Amino acid sequence: MTLLLPSLNHLPPPGSGIDSFTCRPSLNGKYSLKHTIEALASPTPPAPWYQLVWNSLSIPRHWVILWLAVLNKLPTLDSNSMAYKHIPNHCTLCLSSGESLNHIFFSCSFTAPIWSYLQNACSFYTRSQWIDFIFWASRHWSSKSIANAINKLALSTSIYHIWAERNSRIFKDISSSQNSILFKITTSIRERLLPLSFKDGVAAQRVRHV
Ligand SMILES: [Zn+2]
Known part of the structure; x- marks a missing residue:
């Protein structure tokens, strides 16, 4: 208060000037919707896995499942989901x-041959821990090369079909073989890639091998 009083003594008395309105976010003091939105918007940078999930080649329902998996929001049986209360x-x-x-995607003996095939076709390697793989892929597939886009497409397509198979077994009591799931995955990938033309030799080679 003792520091504030000298400053208050130098303020002009009320009514000695013209009151005016100044909009703080705007550089010139005038109201601007654009500057207000920019001031309100969060400046937080995107998550490191942002480019891994949002891939223009991937089918939207596939990257939604990948997104939930990256956030650890897929309701696996080890979670506390009430829907699985009576399922061992x-x-x-x-x-x-x-x-x-971790088990479903990279440690399960049923999905291992599927990942093995895709790793050979796309030249990437999984990890024992799901989150380790996500951070690795986020770092190494960050550039917008067509080869990285194909890797992301293979990842989101595989995650989707493996999760769909798991749900089919739990909720419909219908099972498919590994070859059948791999066929669905590779067919889906090819359908996304075949309409495109590739100048990148590495990308074209991957397309032929998937
Ligand atoms: Zn398993």
């Missing part, structure tokens, strides 16, 4: 270990 926690794909995100 075992993997419906390989019928052995407890179901978790």
Whole structure:
């Protein structure tokens, strides 16, 4: 208060000047919707996995499932989801270990041959921990090359069909073979890639091998 009083003593008395309105976010003091929105918008940078999930080649329902998996929001049986309260926690794909995100995607003996095929076709390697792979892929597939776009497409398509198979077994009691799931995955990838033409030799080579 003692610091504030000298400043208050130098203020002009009320009524000695003309009151005016100044809009703070605007550079010139005038109201601007654009500057107001920019001031209100959060300046937080996008998450490191942003480019991994949002891929123009991927089918929207595929990247939605990948997005949920990256956020660890897919309701696996090891989660506390009320929907699975009466279902024992075992993997419906390989019928052995407890179901978790890490298990389904990279440790399950049922999905291992599917990942193995895609790794050879697309030249990428999975990890034992799902989150480790996400951070690795986010770093290494950050550029907008067509080869990276194909890797992201292969990842989102595979995650979707593996999760769909898991749901089909739990909720419909219908099972498909590994070859059948791999056929669905590769067919979906080819359907997205075949209308495109590739100047990149590496990309064209991957398209032929998927
Ligand atoms: Zn399993």
